[in-house]
Amino acid sequence: MSAPLLQVRGVSRWFGGLRAVDEVSFDLGADEIVGLIGPNGAGKTTLFETISGFIRPTKGAISFDGRDITGQPPHRLARLGIGRTFQIVQPFRDVSVLQNVIAGVLGPNRETADPPAEAMAVLTRVKLDHRAAALARNLSLPEKKRLEIARALATRPRLLLLDEVMAGLNPAEIDEIMVILADIRRGGIALLIVEHVMRAIMSLSDRIVVMANGRKIAEGLPAAVAADPAVIEAYLGRRHHGTA
Numbered sequence: 001m002s003a004p005l006l007q008v009r010g011v012s013r014w015f016g017g018l019r020a021v022d023e024v025s026f027d028l029g030a031d032e033i034v035g036l037i038g039p040n041g042a043g044k045t046t047l048f049e050t051i052s053g054f055i056r057p058t059k060g061a062i063s064f065d066g067r068d069i070t071g072q073p074p075h076r077l078a079r080l081g082i083g084r085t086f087q088i089v090q091p092f093r094d095v096s097v098l099q100n101v102i103a104g105v106l107g108p109n110r111e112t113a114d115p116p117a118e119a120m121a122v123l124t125r126v127k128l129d130h131r132a133a134a135l136a137r138n139l140s141l142p143e144k145k146r147l148e149i150a151r152a153l154a155t156r157p158r159l160l161l162l163d164e165v166m167a168g169l170n171p172a173e174i175d176e177i178m179v180i181l182a183d184i185r186r187g188g189i190a191l192l193i194v195e196h197v198m199r200a201i202m203s204l205s206d207r208i209v210v211m212a213n214g215r216k217i218a219e220g221l222p223a224a225v226a227a228d229p230a231v232i233e234a235y236l237g238r239r240h241h242g243t244a
Protein backbone atom coordinates (compact mmCIF):
# COMPACT_ATOMS: atom_id res chain seq x y z
CA MET A 1 0.00 0.00 0.00
CA SER A 2 1.17 3.53 -0.72
CA ALA A 3 1.55 6.07 2.12
CA PRO A 4 -1.89 6.51 3.64
CA LEU A 5 -3.97 9.34 2.24
CA LEU A 6 -6.53 8.96 4.99
CA GLN A 7 -5.75 7.85 8.54
CA VAL A 8 -8.56 7.12 10.99
CA ARG A 9 -7.25 6.68 14.51
CA GLY A 10 -9.33 5.48 17.44
CA VAL A 11 -12.41 7.33 16.25
CA SER A 12 -15.48 7.08 18.47
CA ARG A 13 -18.87 8.73 18.28
CA TRP A 14 -21.30 8.34 21.12
CA PHE A 15 -24.94 9.31 21.13
CA GLY A 16 -25.78 9.50 24.84
CA GLY A 17 -24.89 6.05 26.14
CA LEU A 18 -24.83 4.47 22.67
CA ARG A 19 -21.40 3.92 21.17
CA ALA A 20 -22.38 4.18 17.51
CA VAL A 21 -18.67 4.15 16.57
CA ASP A 22 -16.22 2.75 19.08
CA GLU A 23 -12.44 3.16 18.71
CA VAL A 24 -12.23 2.49 14.97
CA SER A 25 -8.89 2.81 13.17
CA PHE A 26 -7.93 2.15 9.56
CA ASP A 27 -5.86 3.62 6.73
CA LEU A 28 -6.68 4.25 3.10
CA GLY A 29 -3.95 4.64 0.49
CA ALA A 30 -3.93 7.23 -2.27
CA ASP A 31 -4.70 4.65 -4.95
CA GLU A 32 -6.96 2.37 -2.95
CA ILE A 33 -10.59 1.35 -2.89
CA VAL A 34 -11.64 0.44 0.64
CA GLY A 35 -15.10 -1.00 1.29
CA LEU A 36 -16.80 -0.35 4.63
CA ILE A 37 -19.38 -3.02 5.40
CA GLY A 38 -21.36 -4.35 8.33
CA PRO A 39 -24.90 -5.24 9.33
CA ASN A 40 -27.57 -2.57 9.75
CA GLY A 41 -26.82 -0.29 12.69
CA ALA A 42 -23.11 -1.26 12.72
CA GLY A 43 -22.02 2.38 12.67
CA LYS A 44 -20.92 2.72 9.04
CA THR A 45 -22.88 5.86 8.26
CA THR A 46 -21.84 7.50 11.51
CA LEU A 47 -18.17 6.78 10.80
CA PHE A 48 -18.60 8.01 7.22
CA GLU A 49 -20.17 11.23 8.51
CA THR A 50 -17.28 11.84 10.91
CA ILE A 51 -14.81 11.43 8.03
CA SER A 52 -16.80 13.75 5.76
CA GLY A 53 -17.11 16.39 8.49
CA PHE A 54 -20.86 16.24 9.07
CA ILE A 55 -20.49 14.75 12.57
CA ARG A 56 -17.72 15.51 15.07
CA PRO A 57 -16.07 12.47 16.59
CA THR A 58 -16.38 12.16 20.37
CA LYS A 59 -12.80 10.86 20.49
CA GLY A 60 -10.01 10.00 18.12
CA ALA A 61 -8.30 11.67 15.18
CA ILE A 62 -8.61 11.73 11.41
CA SER A 63 -5.85 12.92 9.09
CA PHE A 64 -5.82 13.49 5.36
CA ASP A 65 -2.61 13.76 3.40
CA GLY A 66 -0.68 14.09 6.66
CA ARG A 67 -2.84 16.94 7.98
CA ASP A 68 -5.14 16.69 11.00
CA ILE A 69 -8.71 17.20 9.79
CA THR A 70 -10.57 16.05 12.91
CA GLY A 71 -13.82 18.01 13.30
CA GLN A 72 -13.25 20.15 10.19
CA PRO A 73 -16.44 21.24 8.43
CA PRO A 74 -17.41 19.70 5.06
CA HIS A 75 -16.57 22.78 2.95
CA ARG A 76 -13.00 22.81 4.33
CA LEU A 77 -12.66 19.12 3.60
CA ALA A 78 -13.96 19.67 0.06
CA ARG A 79 -11.27 22.29 -0.45
CA LEU A 80 -8.64 19.83 0.75
CA GLY A 81 -9.87 17.21 -1.73
CA ILE A 82 -12.48 15.07 0.02
CA GLY A 83 -15.68 14.65 -1.99
CA ARG A 84 -18.78 12.72 -1.01
CA THR A 85 -22.13 11.49 -2.23
CA PHE A 86 -25.33 11.36 -0.18
CA GLN A 87 -27.43 8.27 0.49
CA ILE A 88 -30.54 10.21 -0.50
CA VAL A 89 -29.76 11.64 -3.91
CA GLN A 90 -30.17 15.40 -3.73
CA PRO A 91 -29.49 17.24 -6.97
CA PHE A 92 -30.98 20.65 -7.77
CA ARG A 93 -34.12 19.18 -9.28
CA ASP A 94 -35.27 22.00 -11.51
CA VAL A 95 -32.05 22.79 -13.32
CA SER A 96 -30.26 20.81 -15.99
CA VAL A 97 -27.90 17.94 -15.37
CA LEU A 98 -25.08 20.07 -16.78
CA GLN A 99 -25.89 22.99 -14.45
CA ASN A 100 -25.86 20.63 -11.50
CA VAL A 101 -22.34 19.56 -12.34
CA ILE A 102 -21.20 23.12 -13.12
CA ALA A 103 -22.25 23.99 -9.55
CA GLY A 104 -19.76 21.37 -8.35
CA VAL A 105 -17.08 22.59 -10.76
CA LEU A 106 -17.52 26.13 -9.40
CA GLY A 107 -17.39 24.85 -5.82
CA PRO A 108 -14.66 25.27 -3.25
CA ASN A 109 -11.55 24.43 -5.30
CA ARG A 110 -12.22 26.80 -8.06
CA GLU A 111 -10.10 28.16 -10.77
CA THR A 112 -11.20 26.83 -14.06
CA ALA A 113 -11.08 28.32 -17.53
CA ASP A 114 -14.17 26.65 -18.91
CA PRO A 115 -16.67 25.32 -16.32
CA PRO A 116 -19.18 23.92 -18.86
CA ALA A 117 -16.45 22.00 -20.68
CA GLU A 118 -15.10 20.63 -17.41
CA ALA A 119 -18.63 19.66 -16.34
CA MET A 120 -19.21 17.89 -19.66
CA ALA A 121 -15.97 15.94 -19.21
CA VAL A 122 -17.20 14.81 -15.79
CA LEU A 123 -20.57 13.79 -17.27
CA THR A 124 -18.77 11.76 -19.92
CA ARG A 125 -16.87 9.93 -17.18
CA VAL A 126 -20.12 8.82 -15.57
CA LYS A 127 -21.77 8.11 -18.94
CA LEU A 128 -24.35 10.87 -18.57
CA ASP A 129 -23.18 13.31 -21.26
CA HIS A 130 -26.17 12.42 -23.46
CA ARG A 131 -28.47 13.67 -20.66
CA ALA A 132 -26.67 17.00 -20.09
CA ALA A 133 -29.64 19.13 -21.12
CA ALA A 134 -32.27 17.14 -19.18
CA LEU A 135 -33.72 18.49 -15.96
CA ALA A 136 -32.28 16.59 -13.00
CA ARG A 137 -35.74 15.69 -11.75
CA ASN A 138 -36.47 13.84 -15.01
CA LEU A 139 -33.58 11.40 -14.62
CA SER A 140 -34.17 7.74 -13.82
CA LEU A 141 -32.84 6.42 -10.48
CA PRO A 142 -29.64 4.94 -12.00
CA GLU A 143 -29.06 8.23 -13.84
CA LYS A 144 -29.61 10.19 -10.61
CA LYS A 145 -27.04 8.00 -8.87
CA ARG A 146 -24.54 8.73 -11.64
CA LEU A 147 -25.32 12.45 -11.39
CA GLU A 148 -24.64 12.25 -7.67
CA ILE A 149 -21.22 10.76 -8.43
CA ALA A 150 -20.63 13.43 -11.10
CA ARG A 151 -21.43 16.24 -8.66
CA ALA A 152 -18.92 14.88 -6.20
CA LEU A 153 -16.30 14.30 -8.93
CA ALA A 154 -16.75 17.86 -10.16
CA THR A 155 -15.15 19.15 -6.95
CA ARG A 156 -11.94 17.37 -8.07
CA PRO A 157 -11.52 15.16 -5.02
CA ARG A 158 -8.47 13.04 -4.25
CA LEU A 159 -10.68 10.94 -2.01
CA LEU A 160 -14.29 10.19 -2.85
CA LEU A 161 -16.62 8.93 -0.13
CA LEU A 162 -19.53 6.97 -1.62
CA ASP A 163 -22.59 6.25 0.48
CA GLU A 164 -24.74 3.42 -0.92
CA VAL A 165 -24.61 4.57 -4.53
CA MET A 166 -25.86 1.16 -5.66
CA ALA A 167 -28.93 0.95 -3.41
CA GLY A 168 -32.12 0.31 -5.36
CA LEU A 169 -30.34 -0.52 -8.64
CA ASN A 170 -30.75 -3.76 -10.60
CA PRO A 171 -27.74 -6.01 -11.36
CA ALA A 172 -27.09 -4.50 -14.81
CA GLU A 173 -27.21 -0.95 -13.40
CA ILE A 174 -24.87 -2.02 -10.59
CA ASP A 175 -22.43 -3.41 -13.18
CA GLU A 176 -22.48 -0.04 -14.94
CA ILE A 177 -21.64 1.82 -11.72
CA MET A 178 -18.85 -0.66 -10.97
CA VAL A 179 -17.21 0.08 -14.33
CA ILE A 180 -17.48 3.82 -13.63
CA LEU A 181 -15.97 3.49 -10.13
CA ALA A 182 -13.08 1.35 -11.38
CA ASP A 183 -12.40 4.01 -14.02
CA ILE A 184 -12.48 6.78 -11.40
CA ARG A 185 -9.86 4.95 -9.36
CA ARG A 186 -7.70 4.44 -12.45
CA GLY A 187 -7.85 8.22 -12.77
CA GLY A 188 -6.02 8.48 -9.43
CA ILE A 189 -8.90 9.03 -7.01
CA ALA A 190 -9.09 6.94 -3.83
CA LEU A 191 -12.51 5.60 -2.85
CA LEU A 192 -14.13 4.76 0.47
CA ILE A 193 -17.35 2.91 -0.25
CA VAL A 194 -20.20 2.15 2.14
CA GLU A 195 -22.40 -0.38 0.42
CA HIS A 196 -24.74 -3.27 1.14
CA VAL A 197 -24.40 -4.80 -2.33
CA MET A 198 -21.89 -7.51 -1.40
CA ARG A 199 -21.09 -8.74 -4.90
CA ALA A 200 -20.08 -5.23 -5.94
CA ILE A 201 -18.13 -4.23 -2.87
CA MET A 202 -16.25 -7.52 -2.71
CA SER A 203 -15.13 -7.30 -6.32
CA LEU A 204 -14.33 -3.56 -6.38
CA SER A 205 -12.50 -3.16 -3.08
CA ASP A 206 -8.80 -3.73 -2.52
CA ARG A 207 -9.51 -4.06 1.18
CA ILE A 208 -12.60 -4.36 3.32
CA VAL A 209 -13.20 -2.93 6.79
CA VAL A 210 -16.02 -4.68 8.65
CA MET A 211 -17.94 -3.05 11.48
CA ALA A 212 -20.46 -4.50 13.93
CA ASN A 213 -21.90 -2.82 17.01
CA GLY A 214 -19.73 0.24 16.46
CA ARG A 215 -16.44 -1.66 16.43
CA LYS A 216 -14.14 -2.76 13.66
CA ILE A 217 -14.34 -6.55 13.77
CA ALA A 218 -12.25 -7.40 10.71
CA GLU A 219 -10.09 -5.84 8.02
CA GLY A 220 -8.36 -7.39 5.04
CA LEU A 221 -8.62 -8.70 1.52
CA PRO A 222 -12.21 -9.32 0.41
CA ALA A 223 -11.84 -13.12 0.25
CA ALA A 224 -10.27 -13.33 3.71
CA VAL A 225 -12.92 -11.09 5.24
CA ALA A 226 -15.74 -13.07 3.62
CA ALA A 227 -14.39 -16.26 5.19
CA ASP A 228 -13.78 -14.72 8.63
CA PRO A 229 -15.96 -16.49 11.25
CA ALA A 230 -16.48 -13.24 13.20
CA VAL A 231 -17.82 -11.56 10.05
CA ILE A 232 -20.09 -14.48 9.18
CA GLU A 233 -21.39 -14.49 12.74
CA ALA A 234 -22.08 -10.73 12.66
CA TYR A 235 -24.10 -11.09 9.46
CA LEU A 236 -25.91 -14.29 10.40
CA GLY A 237 -26.91 -12.79 13.72
CA ARG A 238 -29.01 -10.14 11.97
CA ARG A 239 -30.92 -9.50 8.81
CA HIS A 240 -29.34 -7.24 6.25
CA HIS A 241 -30.75 -5.91 3.05
CA GLY A 242 -29.83 -5.60 -0.61
CA THR A 243 -27.55 -8.47 -1.54
CA ALA A 244 -28.28 -8.15 -5.29
Ligand SMILES: Nc1ncnc2c1ncn2[C@@H]1O[C@H](COP(=O)(O)OP(=O)(O)OP(=O)(O)O)[C@@H](O)[C@H]1O
Pocket: 015, 018, 019, 020, 038, 039, 040, 041, 042, 043, 044, 045, 046, 047
Ligand atom coordinates in the same frame (compact mmCIF):
# COMPACT_ATOMS: atom_id res chain seq x y z
N1 LIG B 1 -28.09 11.06 15.39
C1 LIG B 1 -28.20 9.94 16.09
N2 LIG B 1 -28.71 9.94 17.34
C2 LIG B 1 -28.83 8.80 18.05
N3 LIG B 1 -28.45 7.59 17.61
C3 LIG B 1 -27.95 7.51 16.37
C4 LIG B 1 -27.80 8.67 15.55
N4 LIG B 1 -27.26 8.28 14.35
C5 LIG B 1 -27.09 6.94 14.43
N5 LIG B 1 -27.50 6.48 15.63
C6 LIG B 1 -27.45 5.08 16.08
O1 LIG B 1 -26.10 4.67 15.94
C7 LIG B 1 -26.05 3.29 15.53
C8 LIG B 1 -25.25 3.18 14.25
O2 LIG B 1 -26.03 3.73 13.17
P1 LIG B 1 -25.47 3.92 11.70
O3 LIG B 1 -26.55 4.56 10.91
O4 LIG B 1 -24.16 4.59 11.75
O5 LIG B 1 -25.28 2.40 11.24
P2 LIG B 1 -25.08 1.83 9.77
O6 LIG B 1 -24.06 0.77 9.86
O7 LIG B 1 -24.82 2.93 8.82
O8 LIG B 1 -26.50 1.18 9.46
P3 LIG B 1 -27.27 1.00 8.05
O9 LIG B 1 -26.51 -0.03 7.30
O10 LIG B 1 -28.62 0.50 8.48
O11 LIG B 1 -27.32 2.33 7.37
C9 LIG B 1 -27.49 2.83 15.41
O12 LIG B 1 -27.85 2.17 16.62
C10 LIG B 1 -28.25 4.12 15.23
O13 LIG B 1 -29.57 4.00 15.71
